[in-house]
Amino acid sequence: MNSKSWRYTAEDLPQLSPFGSVLADRIAISRFEDGGWKSGGLIPMNDFRLHPGAHCLHYGSSCFEGLKAYRWDDDSIALFRPDRHIQRMQQSAAVLRLPIPDRDELMEMLVATVMDAMADIPPAPGTLYLRPILLGTDTNIGAAARPSESAVLYVMASPVGDYFAAGDRALRLLIQESARTTSQFGKVKTGANYASALGITLDARDKWGTDQILFCPDSDVQETGASNFVLIDDKTIITKPLCDSFLHGVTRDSVLQIGRDLGYEIQEKDFCVDDLLKWTQHGEAALSGTAAVLAGVGTMIHNEKEYTLSGGETGPNTQRLRKALVSVQRGTEANGHGWIKKL
Numbered sequence: 148m149n150s151k152s153w154r155y156t157a158e159d160l161p162q163l164s165p166f167g168s169v170l171a172d173r174i175a176i177s178r179f180e181d182g183g184w185k186s187g188g189l190i191p192m193n194d195f196r197l198h199p200g201a202h203c204l205h206y207g208s209s210c211f212e213g214l215k216a217y218r219w220d221d222d223s224i225a226l227f228r229p230d231r232h233i234q235r236m237q238q239s240a241a242v243l244r245l246p247i248p249d250r251d252e253l254m255e256m257l258v259a260t261v262m263d264a265m266a267d268i269p270p271a272p273g274t275l276y277l278r279p280i281l282l283g284t285d286t287n288i289g290a291a292a293r294p295s296e297s298a299v300l301y302v303m304a305s306p307v308g309d310y311f312a313a314g315d316r317a318l319r320l321l322i323q324e325s326a327r328t329t330s331q332f333g334k335v336k337t338g339a340n341y342a343s344a345l346g347i348t349l350d351a352r353d354k355w356g357t358d359q360i361l362f363c364p365d366s367d368v369q370e371t372g373a374s375n376f377v378l379i380d381d382k383t384i385i386t387k388p389l390c391d392s393f394l395h396g397v398t399r400d401s402v403l404q405i406g407r408d409l410g411y412e413i414q415e416k417d418f419c420v421d422d423l424l425k426w427t428q429h430g431e432a433a434l435s436g437t438a439a440v441l442a443g444v445g446t447m448i449h450n451e452k453e454y455t456l457s458g459g460e461t462g463p464n465t466q467r468l469r470k471a472l473v474s475v476q477r478g479t480e481a482n483g484h485g486w487i488k489k490l
């Protein structure tokens with residue numbers, strides 16, 4: 148494919164904002180009915196139908212994923228860690244008692260969606276964001292205490308630039324000593340968890356001009372509304388160990404591995420708000436996620452007091468790790484962990 152057939156150039160990336168608002172015309176779709184998955188191939192998005200009584204609309208039986216396809220400098224296309232995202236969707240589906248997506252079928256759907264949207268994949272620094280979503284489709288509006296036995300799975304594609312509107316500006320976080328969601332549901336990538344963080348995030352934006360809330364129930368530093376949270380300094384990367392209460396980020400895992408490879412000591416341990424405030428005196432903090440990549444934190448607000456990190460900028464170790472991660476995603480460095488699926 149040569150550049151003339153691309154719809155987007157690097158100069159067009161501002162048109163792709165806000166993140167996720169431009170969508171490819173077609174989706175790959177599959178339905179779980181009578182105990183098995185049946186592929187529906189690729190369909191125009193406008194042909195998608197959902198019954199108003201679908202279980203997902205009434206009882207929240209839905210989960211999703213977010214991963215990216217990259218146009219490398221040689222014009223080839225690569226998916227980053229699709230296996231890991233499929234595993235996480237299977238984990239979410241199991242908690243929600245939804246039919247578990249078949250690994251091979253979902254992989255084929257991801258590939259089919261990317262191939263179909265090939266002309267929409269922007270060059271660097273843009274990417275094609277992929278959104279698989281699984282919905283419970285039983286049509287019994289009394290089935291609050293029953294799982295949905297039927298489901299639809301589809302994959303959407305969206306050419307994107309930066310997730311945070313401010314681009315590379317270091318982020319402002321409000322430290323909030325409450326939970327993002329429930330302790331058993333945090334690891335599920337489901338819309339309800341984002342809904343529960345929304346109002347409080349908007350209120351904080353209005354009052355404090357913050358980008359995200361850092362949820363710290365009972366002072367336990369967990370994650371933000373849209374990303375995981377890591378502390379970084381010249382030698383160490385610290386983040387909460389995996390448990391059911393927060394999302395098991397694929398980017399989190401990738402940053403920890405890349406950090407290990409670069410010689411950082413990785414500490415997966417619980418830490419509290421007091422530890423975090425002390426850390427601001429010398430260390431860096433960042434948000435990790437598919438959409439966020441690794442975004443530096445410049446300011447944290449707690450009890451009406453502002454704490455500045457790294458002089459209010461993205462710190463040098465965060466920049467180094469982000470660069471290393473993006474180099475693997477874009478194929479300018481190989482790290483031997485088998486994270487890349489070339490198309």
Ligand code: COI
Pocket residue numbers: 212213214373374436437438439
């Ligand atoms: C992602 O990082 O893929 C997410 O799902 C976050 C979402 C807020 C865009």
